[in-house]
Amino acid sequence: MRTVLLSIMLVAAFQSRGSAQLNSWIQQSSGTSVWLHGVDFANASTGWAVGDGGTIIKTTDTGVHWAPQASGSTLTLTGIDFLDANNGLACGGKGFKGAILRTSNGGTNWTRVDTSTSLTSINYVNANLAWAVGPGGIVKSTNGGVSWVRQPLPDSQAIYNSISFFDADTGWLTGLSFSAAGILFKTTNKGVSWVAETGGINNYDYIDAVYFIDSQNGWMSGYTVPDTVGYGMIKRTTNGGANWTNEPLTTDQELYSVAFASLTEGWACGSSGIILHSTDSGVSWFDDGSVTNSLDKVTVRAGQGGWIVGLDGTVLRNNFGGLSQQVTASVNPGWNMICLPLAVADARKPVLYPTAASNAFRYSPAQGYLNDDTLDVGTGYWLKFGSAQSIPYNGTPVDSITVHLLAGWNLIGGISSDVPVGNIIQNPPNSIVNVYRYTPTGYQSDTLIQTGLAYWIKVTQNASLTITKNLPANVPASALTDISKFRNDEMPPPPPGGAPVVEDAEPRQLPAQYGLLQNYPNPFNPTTSIRYELPEPSDVTLVIYDTIGRTIATLVNGSQGAGTWNAQWTMETSGGNALSSGLYFYRLIARSQVSDKTFSEIRKMAVVK
Numbered sequence: 001m002r003t004v005l006l007s008i009m010l011v012a013a014f015q016s017r018g019s020a021q022l023n024s025w026i027q028q029s030s031g032t033s034v035w036l037h038g039v040d041f042a043n044a045s046t047g048w049a050v051g052d053g054g055t056i057i058k059t060t061d062t063g064v065h066w067a068p069q070a071s072g073s074t075l076t077l078t079g080i081d082f083l084d085a086n087n088g089l090a091c092g093g094k095g096f097k098g099a100i101l102r103t104s105n106g107g108t109n110w111t112r113v114d115t116s117t118s119l120t121s122i123n124y125v126n127a128n129l130a131w132a133v134g135p136g137g138i139v140k141s142t143n144g145g146v147s148w149v150r151q152p153l154p155d156s157q158a159i160y161n162s163i164s165f166f167d168a169d170t171g172w173l174t175g176l177s178f179s180a181a182g183i184l185f186k187t188t189n190k191g192v193s194w195v196a197e198t199g200g201i202n203n204y205d206y207i208d209a210v211y212f213i214d215s216q217n218g219w220m221s222g223y224t225v226p227d228t229v230g231y232g233m234i235k236r237t238t239n240g241g242a243n244w245t246n247e248p249l250t251t252d253q254e255l256y257s258v259a260f261a262s263l264t265e266g267w268a269c270g271s272s273g274i275i276l277h278s279t280d281s282g283v284s285w286f287d288d289g290s291v292t293n294s295l296d297k298v299t300v301r302a303g304q305g306g307w308i309v310g311l312d313g314t315v316l317r318n319n320f321g322g323l324s325q326q327v328t329a330s331v332n333p334g335w336n337m338i339c340l341p342l343a344v345a346d347a348r349k350p351v352l353y354p355t356a357a358s359n360a361f362r363y364s365p366a367q368g369y370l371n372d373d374t375l376d377v378g379t380g381y382w383l384k385f386g387s388a389q390s391i392p393y394n395g396t397p398v399d400s401i402t403v404h405l406l407a408g409w410n411l412i413g414g415i416s417s418d419v420p421v422g423n424i425i426q427n428p429p430n431s432i433v434n435v436y437r438y439t440p441t442g443y444q445s446d447t448l449i450q451t452g453l454a455y456w457i458k459v460t461q462n463a464s465l466t467i468t469k470n471l472p473a474n475v476p477a478s479a480l481t482d483i484s485k486f487r488n489d490e491m492p493p494p495p496p497g498g499a500p501v502v503e504d505a506e507p508r509q510l511p512a513q514y515g516l517l518q519n520y521p522n523p524f525n526p527t528t529s530i531r532y533e534l535p536e537p538s539d540v541t542l543v544i545y546d547t548i549g550r551t552i553a554t555l556v557n558g559s560q561g562a563g564t565w566n567a568q569w570t571m572e573t574s575g576g577n578a579l580s581s582g583l584y585f586y587r588l589i590a591r592s593q594v595s596d597k598t599f600s601e602i603r604k605m606a607v608v609k
Contacts, residue, residue: 032068032313035296040082043335058107062314089130091121129190136152169189171187184241200484207221217237217263219258247282251560256270262302291314340393377398420448453470517530518605530566532567541588
């Protein structure tokens, strides 16, 4: 399985701007909690995973959703390999009992062939040829998996765990020997004979997997214990396995699986949820995310995607390249707050927005507006257009980003799907206090991060926000965004150039007269909503007082358009100090901007604990 990663790390000097990163590996819901040991994809959309208890699950939408298939077996299944979307083989077993499962209709039906030994790895080489290995031996099929024949063992004292053929003639076999830890054998004559490859392989190396992208270039992964301390191991060969070079790693985790997309780019995964990524042929490796569960298998397809499976039904998807799509976004005359809805190949502003009437401006809480010639995913931008028009984007979907914000106002972008504000993951919790988008009539508070639009988000401290298409099931509620705690006591900065900005009212029929409604709920703890009506554009103040007339909080202080408005208050002062139970008053003063009307009204409300 081969692939090219589209990994975009948007990192800048943290003192001058926020940053964002695409989360390469996104956890998907597999629909099962069993340990998944193997995964394979026939194309960009269609794949299978296998695991404990005879589990087989299938996806037809790139790994986003999975459905169970009836395997007819309760044995642990560890290996799976598909030749195309219809023909596939799976293997597994326990102790002296093993089985190979075969399908010719994409897994709708599976036919079982029992074996006398448990099997851990299977390789469907071509329409006729297939191999499988396990602790007790090697079996081969020359009729597409219908029947299997045991093969002579190159080392009768070894336990075999992995087999991989590059073509019908050339393949490699790994295992564990009683005389030496890790062993590797190679055949160049269809498995008639196997020759031990020992160059660069030590007797303290434990080999879990081997992967060759062509007849000469390959990698092995596992664990090595050169002294009393063990390390994760990846070795590389450029001469077909005759000699192996150890690539230094700093991890102490065992690496169960390795796969490369090209001669330069590959991934490895293993114990404790580790994922490593290399872009220089495996010479150096860096972390590419992690989960808490052990990860057994990684498979990749060039330009199409990557997938990892592991403990507790873990399925991770990396949707890079290949699945290019087009998205069209609409812009209005004048200023627009926009973001990249896809990861594009050329993100230069003149290429993306040739008709724009302004530069692209991002915002730094420390420096204000800054001109950018190249746009980043996860960053929001101001652009001005002379007329309403549609903007086409071509690129690959972005399923998840993590944006790093500085205290204060930040202008961010979302992902390729709409995400409720309540599903934004905050670290630290309760950092967000405002979310606004921009419309032709001004700012409007929002509860949905829409693809292609940018948003003002105010945080009370430096924070990281994760916006993801599929919210992981294990995210604690305390890490999610509680929109009931938002404050509407401050507007975001105006567009570049200081153009006036008026907050937009909800689109309603305009009220006939001024009015201040009773807060709801009342009494309340901790949050209440205060609605008021403006028949005309007005200068508005909405202030909370205690029983002796002291100002507790100013919710609104500025210009607002005609409409029905809603302000939320969370029983605390403007400085964030919590309040005690008791009686409080809220006062609305509205002075019309188009007539001599002035409105003032006071109501009371009760805070309970």
